[in-house]
Amino acid sequence: MGPIFGLAFAATLTACGPLNENNVANGVLDTVRTRFSGEPATPAPTAPVLTRAQVDANPGSFLVLNAYNGTMISAMAAGAQNGNRTTWLSASGPSVTTRNGILVATRGFPRDLMAADVTDVMRALVNGGGSATRTHDTLSDTDQIVTQTFTCTVSSKGRETISILGRQIATEHFDEACQSDRLGFTNSYWIDGSGTMVRTLQAVAPDSGYIQLDRP
Structure with a gap:
């Protein structure tokens, strides 16, 4: 999940505000209960599944996955790379694929995001905001792909x-509020001055809720 928007974001950082980092119990799982209510998720502290020494020795090689109210917390290592898409693998089984930090696929969740088109979202983030259209391919109850x-x-x-594993990071926080005829959700992105997504909270699908991905 390397730099995605370069130095363009350095000029877009705006007024300061504190990040509300609640404990894990009040964090990620409440977004599952809302079932894509459209309300933003609440970030949880990065669990100590990696050490700062491990991360510093292998910069850019890890993510920390947090889902289901902390009952699924895993270190993820970069696996397959296909252009600007990276598949991240965990020892516990689930994997995610990101496109420049934006989630485009999952595997191993109750209802996976099979694929997503996020081109417009990337463009809106580069521009500091705006409108976007995204498409999701998810599995139905009968294991059929629904777009x-x-x-x-x-x-x-x-x-x-x-703060991620003891490292203080200055970011700009973006929200992406999305609505279809049936579902609504709000993704959140924290992007540092180099244009790297260092934290995201992104919707997967109903029954899977949101997942948090931190770049330590």
């Missing part, structure tokens, strides 16, 4: 300093 289209609005929530 849904969402209309989204990307907006900056200002500058926030977040």
Whole structure:
């Protein structure tokens, strides 16, 4: 999950504001209970499944996955690379694929995101906000692929300093509020001054809720 938007974001960092880092119990799983209510998820602290020494010795090689209220916390290592898409693998089984940090596929969740088109979302983030359309291919209850289209609005929530494994990182926080005829959700992205997504909270599918991905 390397730099995605380069130095363009350095100029877009705006007014300061604190990041509300609640405990894990009040964090990720409440987003599953809302079943894509459209309300933003709440970030949880990065679990100590990696050490700072491990991360510093292998920069850019790890993510930390947090899902289901902390009952699924895994270190993920970079696996297959296909252009700007990276598949991240965990020892516990689930994997995720990101495109420049934005989630485009999952495997091993109750209802997986099979594929996503996030081209418009990337463009809106580069521009510091705007409208976007995204499509999701997800599995139905009968294991059929269902395609849904969402209309989204990307907006900056200002500058926030977040902590990941003891490292303080100055970021700009963006929310992406999406709605279809049946579902709504809000993804969140924290992007540092080099244009790297260092934290995201992104919707997978109903029954899977949101997952948090931190770049330590």
